[in-house]
Amino acid sequence: MFIPRKRTTPNDSTKYVISKNAIEITQKVLQDYAHLKPSNEGLVYWCGKKTHDTVSISLVIAPKTTSDWGYISTSNRANFDLVKTLAEKNQIHIGQIHSHPGTVVDHSDGDDLDASFKTEGLISIVVPNYCKEGFLPLTTCGVHRYNQGNFQRFSDKYVSQHFEISEKLSCDFVDFRK
Ligand SMILES: [Zn+2]
Numbered sequence: 001m002f003i004p005r006k007r008t009t010p011n012d013s014t015k016y017v018i019s020k021n022a023i024e025i026t027q028k029v030l031q032d033y034a035h036l037k038p039s040n041e042g043l044v045y046w047c048g049k050k051t052h053d054t055v056s057i058s059l060v061i062a063p064k065t066t067s068d069w070g071y072i073s074t075s076n077r078a079n080f081d082l083v084k085t086l087a088e089k090n091q092i093h094i095g096q097i098h099s100h101p102g103t104v105v106d107h108s109d110g111d112d113l114d115a116s117f118k119t120e121g122l123i124s125i126v127v128p129n130y131c132k133e134g135f136l137p138l139t140t141c142g143v144h145r146y147n148q149g150n151f152q153r154f155s156d157k158y159v160s161q162h163f164e165i166s167e168k169l170s171c172d173f174v175d176f177r178k
Helices: 020-034 076-089 109-114 156-162
Strands: 015-019 043-051 054-062 065-068 071-074 092-099 123-127 142-147 150-154 163-166 172-175
Touching: 015 020, 020 043, 020 054, 020 092, 020 163, 043 076, 054 076, 054 092, 076 092, 109 150, 150 156, 156 163
Parallel strands: 015 054, 015 163, 054 172, 092 123
Antiparallel strands: 043 054, 043 092, 065 071, 123 142, 142 150
C-alpha cells in the first residue's frame, strides 16, 4: 500500500534560484529518457553556488547511468566524474532530479536507500510521468531535502516561497551519457 510521505515546511530563509536554462536542459535530458521505448526513468544533477542563504543552480550534469522503465542508477565511476567536474568548475553539488513513471512523486524506499549522495541539505526532486509534460510548476514534483539522515518532502507552500526561476542566471551543461 502506498502511504504518502509527510510534508514539511521548514522555518528557514534559504532561497533556491534556478537558471531558466537549467530547467530547459533538465527537461530535455529527462525527455530523452522518456522517448526511449519503453520510457526510462532519467536523472540529472544540479550544481552551482551557495552564498549566505541563496543557493544558485547554474550547472546541470547528466551522469552516465543504467536505467529502465522503473529504475535508474549511477556507477562509482559516474559519481567520480561528478565530483571531478565540480572541483574543476569550482561549484558545489546542490541536488539530483529524477523522473518516475506515474504520478507518485514521493521518494521510493529505493530512492532513500540507494541515493549515491546523502549530504546535509542536498535537494532531491522527483518528476512525474517521465517529465513528458515538463516539470513546472515545481509543486507538481516531489521536492525533498536531506536533513538529519532523511529525505524530507517539502510542502507546496515551502516550494512556492523558496524556489524561483531566473532568466538572468546562465547555465552550463556537462553531458556524460554517451
Ligand atoms: Zn525514484
